[in-house]
């Protein structure tokens with residue numbers, strides 16, 4: 472029997488890139504798929520039913536089951552409709568892949584509230600809305616798996632992405648909280664930090680330091696490589712994996728560290744600004760995290 476046989480899975484942003492490959496693989500592994508994608512531009516404007524319809528056509532042509540959804544994840548009612556579509560089309564819901572996202576890179580002092588709102592609404596509210604819509608069903612059936620796309624940009628850092636970094640780190644907190652709250656109902660929640668050539672990565676400015684290098688590295692990293700990890704996390708093979716952040720880039724898989732205190736200093740008389748500078752700082756400094764970007768940490772070509 473195929474890995475996801477009989478399962479019903481919602482994949483958001485499934486019309487292109489990583490979401491598309493995830494939807495196609497889930498269907499090949501036996502799942503019925505809601506292919507959610509309003510077909511917006513990389514900044515979240517416009518709309519086109521074509522990408523979602525094309526993925527549905529491809530799945531059906533291979534004998535699979537899929538339904539297109541053009542709802543925006545950035546809308547509470549749309550997210551409810553999206554989950555409702557899985558229940559009415561397939562009679563159940565077993566997995567949610569929060570993959571949809573947009574980018575509007577702007578250096579911080581030029582970032583305006585409209586760009587902040589649009590990115591946070593899609594990239595953080597979206598995963599909350601869709602997960603929250605699915606949660607009561609998962610609780611009732613005592614099973615379910617959620618996979619949320621975070622980003623190395625948030626976990627490590629990149630220029631001109633304050634809104635994207637805030638949203639994608641928010642997704643890590645959201646996922647961890649769902650993992651903690653819903654473990655008792657046999658519901659798992661994990662994050663994937665993908666690296667793959669797609670429309671979004673095509674927006675990386677080649678003029679920026681490291682930009683051209685990142686794009687060159689990405690040429691080897693196909694979105695289909697990410698889909699295998701997502702399918703694993705959705706399946707029962709991952710029953711012991713909950714609350715984790717796992718990265719994938721070409722043939723590499725890596726587990727990300729999660730924040731813990733690294734060094735501690737204490738003084739019975741408490742601290743002053745001066746004693747922090749003189750005593751605490753030299754003791755804590757070796758544990759400071761360098762202010763790096765993803766290209767500093769991933770300095771080798773994808774393997």
Ligand SMILES: NC(=O)c1ccc[n+]([C@@H]2O[C@H](COP(=O)([O-])OP(=O)(O)OC[C@H]3O[C@@H](n4cnc5c(N)ncnc54)[C@H](O)[C@@H]3O)[C@@H](O)[C@H]2O)c1
Pocket residue numbers: 483484485486487488489490507508509510511512513515522542543544545569570571572573593597620621622623624664665666667668669670671672694
């Ligand atoms: N490609 C990478 O290297 C990379 C790196 C880090 C994180 N990610 C994350 O992986 C995910 C997929 O990215 P991708 O590179 O495949 O991007 P992509 O632009 O190719 O695909 C994203 C899809 O999401 C859809 N979408 C946008 N807003 C939506 C909304 N409101 N509702 C529903 N769908 C919406 C778009 O129409 C698009 O088809 C994103 O969450 C992204 O942040 C990707």
